[in-house]
Amino acid sequence: MNIVIMVGQLILGLSILVILHELGHFIAARAFGIKVEKFYLFFDAWGFSLFKFNYKGVEYGIGWLPLGGYVKIAGMIDESMDTEQMAGPPQPWEFRSKPAWQRLIVMLGGITVNIVLGILIFWVLTARMGETYVPIENVKYGIVPGEIGKKMGLQAGDKIIAINGKPVVKFNELVSSKVLLDHSVLTVLRNDKKLTLTVPRNIINDLADYGDRALEEFISSIPRTTFHIDSVVPKSPAQAAGLIKGDSIMAINNTPIVYYDEFRSQLQANKGKAIDLKVQRNNDTLHLIANIGADGKIGISQMFNLPAEKTVNYGLFGSLPIGAKKAFTTFTDDAKGLGKVFKGDVKFTKAFGGPVAIANMFGSHIDWVHFWSLVGFLSMVLAFTNLLPIPALDGGHAVFLLIEMIKGKPLSDKFLERAQIVGFVLLITLMVFVFGNDIVKQVMKK
Template sequence: MTLLQIIFAEVPGGLVMTGQLLLSLSILVFVHELGHFLAAKAFGMRVDKFYVFFDFGGKKIFSITKGETEYGLGWFPLGGYVKIAGMIDESMDKEQMNTEPQDWEFRSKPAWQRFIVMIGGVVMNVILGVIIYAFWLNQYQERYIPVAEMQEGVYAHELARDLGFETGDRVVAVNGSTPERYKDITPLKIYFGGEITVERDGEIKDVKIPGDLFKQIKEPLFSPLYEKVVVQRVFEGSNAEKGNLEVGDVIKGVDGKETTNFASFGELLRSHSGKSTTIAVNRGGELVTLNVDVPEEGKIGFESNVTTDTEKYPMKDYTWGSSLRYGSREAFATFVTQVIGFGKLLRGKIPVRDSVQSPVGIATIFGSVWDWSKFWLLTAMISIVLAFMNILPIPALDGGHIVFIGIEMITGKPVSETVIEKAQVVGMVFLLTLMVLVVGNDILKLFGI
């Protein structure tokens, strides 16, 4: 266990969720604002403040002044800011804007320099997302199944079978591209529609994926045909315990039928809901048959560790080079998925309540157990999501500033400061109102409302 995992081992789940969320946001906000800061300094702009989290009301956890810049940690953990002299921003410092422009101010610099300063935060979030994805693949995934090694095809779950797939199908293309890794056969964007090409009994078949598949997803479309399912924990008083299932048992079959992965085991077990059946396990090299009563919900009460059967699938290691390449793909796929999802949200095809989450909802995704693999994966995803959200053309966001600079670059005339100030106020009111509604929605969800 790592030091943080040991420290949080006895901490209530809610605090662990909060701790993970705050650490993730701290990293992401710092890197985002660093992008603005470095670009501003590179062009000779004076930076008055660099804050991680907001210091509303002048209240802060700590601050230190070095040179012309005050660096600090605010108390309100839903963002941060870099206050650049001569720029209309969250501070709404009208006094400074009423003075004569100085060479070191934002407003005195060429439009292309101001554009780079404003896009700097988004660029840094994208770069960070790529780096974290690459790190996560290399350090936590370590290896992957090459699709070329899956000659016997994949296991098709119930939803996949409803779409027209069959167990044993060998995926040869996704939206016209040849997948390299097993993970690539179901990229995020496929759940918003597309086409998967499979080889079945020597014939090539194209299976259309509907655009609303994301609404139906409760489990993956596919699983590797061969997995090792090892009992990790048996719940006290459960039917698994009553049937003498033990930690370390390797699941081999149900009711005399072989199961080669967790999905096939689960489906066979559910087919005996409300009945008694037998489960075959490998216990210390011996095949043992257990009699188990299966409740109506089809679960007997144990946790398992499911890993790829490396005897069936020769695995390939992630090198730092391949990790960076695939990490870039993961980041791009996350961004594209955000674009597609946002488009469907605007067209009313996705319920707003189910698709937008506040930090309260995000904290619950992190979970009550400190898992570094999950932490870094979610942080990478959130970094890309923040990049997308900040590029939206909403006043008070980076995208709003970029729109005004873009208008100036096209027309040759800057947008008046009065218009920008009013738009900034409208944007801030809109974002704060949206945040209140989203937080309220997530709180209601916690209570099942």
């Protein structure tokens, strides 16, 4: 059932994005009197479709090959490679008969809709939910770094007070794109002394190895915190030792325990061993012997004493600039990430994810806020990807049209046909690669 929910959300999310993207091309084409012959979700390769119908001269349908979708615009060299139509004389209702500026608008119609959709989703979510965060001044005990954070010099209890000289306001800024993508300099307060640490240029490359846990291996989403036992798992080492709800762990093998990260570290250091627990229970101090499992767990759930959160409500109109900023941050982050790939800071195999990775992002349970947040994110990713100057993508068509506008005459149909073929081969190769890369990553997890 979990897989069904995951795949269902993936199909629904991508279908929304593809249909609205193609609708952008469709509306722009019709606005300029250009004939649209087909409007398809997914590809009807070799003429086979799962469903189709005709309405006002346009064939609408769902193809069997789930690699996106398309609108077939009359008189345009596209993925359909309909060279027979192009052999005839230009007709006034064809794409090729229209001025270059109109054709450019048609080609950018899908990207425009994706950007508008991304802004709209983040706007509505911000207006509805506001923005909830942990003020950095409420984080009294500092951070808990993961393996990658420790590797760059961070320590448990560090307080990051500035990023590139700008004071930190929100705790979640510490794992934001401006930290991970911009080779940022962190101002750290450690034992009342200030020091600076620089985030490595290739940190994304290292974090990619941890998959869903990547950010946790930089800085934990839970600040350093004290804790007590909330419940004990039946038939666990904790129950056998006599631990109960409300107990506080004061020491393990005479090593003082104040914070949860210290408790977890001691458990990992004593896997498969018997340990002496010093426990505070009401006004009593007890010593209990517990046998730690081979996985480094004892069988408890803990109650954290987390710092207080703050929620800011911006209202309907105040949420618009906030939502737009969130949308365009995704867009610029994609550009920065691609730049890191070309610079060699991130390996190609670690930078791209396909359908399996996206399905994992949607998750195996239904959370509509998360669903729409992810659709908004992917809408901006789709806009950026389509803007790339690759033949067969909207950006490639736009570049050719800009060249035509500069030269004052169109590029030859033969050149455009060959460019389309090259671009299509590149895209298919990339799709095969990312899908295979997804499968390899899933296998490596097991």
